[in-house]
Amino acid sequence: MSSIRTRLVVAAAAATALTIPLVVGHADAATTSATVKAAPAAAPAATSYTAAQVLAGIQQNSTAANKVNTKPHINTMTHSDVNVFQVAPGIYTYSSGMAIDTDGSDPDPDPDHQGETTWEDSNGQALGAHKVPFYVLGDDCWDRKTPCPHFYFKEHGMSGRQFALMFYNGKVIGSIFGDTQTANGQDTSDNDSRELGEASVKAAQLLGIPSSGTTGGVDNGVTLAMFSGPSWVVNGTNANLNTNAQALVQKALDTLGSSMNGGTPPTDPPTDPPPGGNSSYEAEASTLAGGTTITSCAHCSGGKKLSYLGSGGTATFNNVAKAAAGSYTMSVSFMSVGQSRSAVVTVNGVNQTVSFPATPDYNTVVTKDVTVQLKAGNNTIKFSNPSAGAPNLDRIVV
CATH class of the missing domain: 2.60.120.260 (Galactose-binding domain-like)
Structure with a gap:
């Protein structure tokens, strides 16, 4: 489990806003009412979205009406507020900075390094932070309540190796849910399960973020979009999980963009929003x-x-x-x-x-x-x- 104690400040902030007309519209499929909905398995084949278009849609749909948590999460080092939003059915997003998780099967000089990760690869091996781009979520519901006032992955159809898009400074990568932040009752860390804003060495490297466990990270500008449901669990070993995650990036962009925009990709420059929308x-x-x-x-x-x-x-x-x-x-x-x-x-x-x-x-x-x-x-x-x-x-x- 993640056990960072003193790392670079992680401050909550969204990436530069773009005014692309994406809004939550039709449900893509008639799922069973009153159950947790997974993210759609695929977007229409003719739909194509860029990272900038999708990020703009995330920002536009990160509204109070779409907020999932009723109590704010804590930015890992600054303790400023972070919120999680459901921007499309089964897709959850938040924006923060990034602290660096060095845990897992890869050796690392970080004094807080642990040899285990909460989730393992398909061969049962701890994930390697230098090989696999993974992100970190809270291990449990800090409040010990159901439903959890914070975003708790088990209540939203998520499990280990759940795919997510990660945006930073004009780049987008694929990543997986690989480790958890300290659970209640554990005293191995000064952190707790309300915290958000941590990812592996490999994720940082792919995004051009300093990747040292002791001096790396960025203060702000990282946005994560997590896709729930079993069809978005990434299988593979430490040797190929990165390749498998990157192979899903365009599919995920198209799926999320289509879900937010009712199937019609925005144009550059943006046109007026279609009539209708949510009321x-x-x-x-x-x-x-x-x-x-x-x-x-x-x-x-x-x-x-x-x-x-x-x-x-x-x-x-x-x-x-x-x-x-x-x-x-x-x-x-x-x-x-x-x-x-x-x-x-x-x-x-x-x-x-x-x-x-x-x-x-x-x-x-x-x-x-x-x-x-x-x-x-x-x-x-x-x-x-x-x-x-x-x-x-x-x-x-x-």
């Missing part, structure tokens, strides 16, 4: 019945939420407009304090039951994605539960 609908503006009430909520988007939904109480969102019929991802912001609760989501008369996980308190608003089939024009979306209480609702974005 936000506040729950307190919906039509209420059966005892559902509007209550104050300091942490909700409009300062209010719906309480007493379910057990006969309903909320109906009318005139949810879309230009084209299809499968869409509806993001539901909610609270379900103390226990999980279900809601019947009725879209144009068609019911589906969605389970919402427990949330820790009334200061924490959580977002859940639900796949819905919408028609062209105005749609009606109703939340109810005839037999039990449903979650408190903040808003929907679709």
Whole structure:
């Protein structure tokens, strides 16, 4: 496991913004609602994106509405805030600097070097930091809560050797999830599992970043885009994992670019965004019945939420407009304090039951994605539960 103690400062910052019109649009496929969605396995063959276009889309979609963590992560050495965003279905990003992880099967003069990594190659050998470009995530949920207030990889369909794009200073490389930051209860490091911003010697070398474990790294400008799901796990040995990861770079750029932009690559210079896109609908503006009430909520988007939904109480969102019929991802912001609760989501008369996980308190608003089939024009979306209480609702974005 990563055990860095005193390394170059790692400061959070995004790369230079580009105004490319990428927005989250249609769901690419109708996946099972209320489950963690993996990143799409491939982009349409005709779609081609550059690193600059995709990075611009990541920056544009790194918004409060897409933030995954409800408590900030910690930049490894500066302790400044870092946030994780879901910029497309199953794809998670953050921006930071880079400290250097020297751990694994390759020898290294770093006094903090360890001979093991959390994840191994396909032959069961510790990854070599000088051979394999890998990144580091927290080993557990520091808060010991479910769902975790921080980004915890196990809750998002990720496992060892999970592929990620890594951007820095006009370059992009492929990398894999190879090591973890210190878990709760371990005293081998001054760091903890909330921290982000560390990668292997090889990753630094490929990006042109100083790669010494004691004096290397950069303060800012590194962006990571992690692709969840088993189809994005990279197999191989220390001898070929780097080659295998780099072979996925263009596929990943095209997949992410297409997912953010509904399948149409942007042009240079950028054109105007296509009409439509996502719209936000506040729950307190919906039509209420059966005892559902509007209550104050300091942490909700409009300062209010719906309480007493379910057990006969309903909320109906009318005139949810879309230009084209299809499968869409509806993001539901909610609270379900103390226990999980279900809601019947009725879209144009068609019911589906969605389970919402427990949330820790009334200061924490959580977002859940639900796949819905919408028609062209105005749609009606109703939340109810005839037999039990449903979650408190903040808003929907679709």
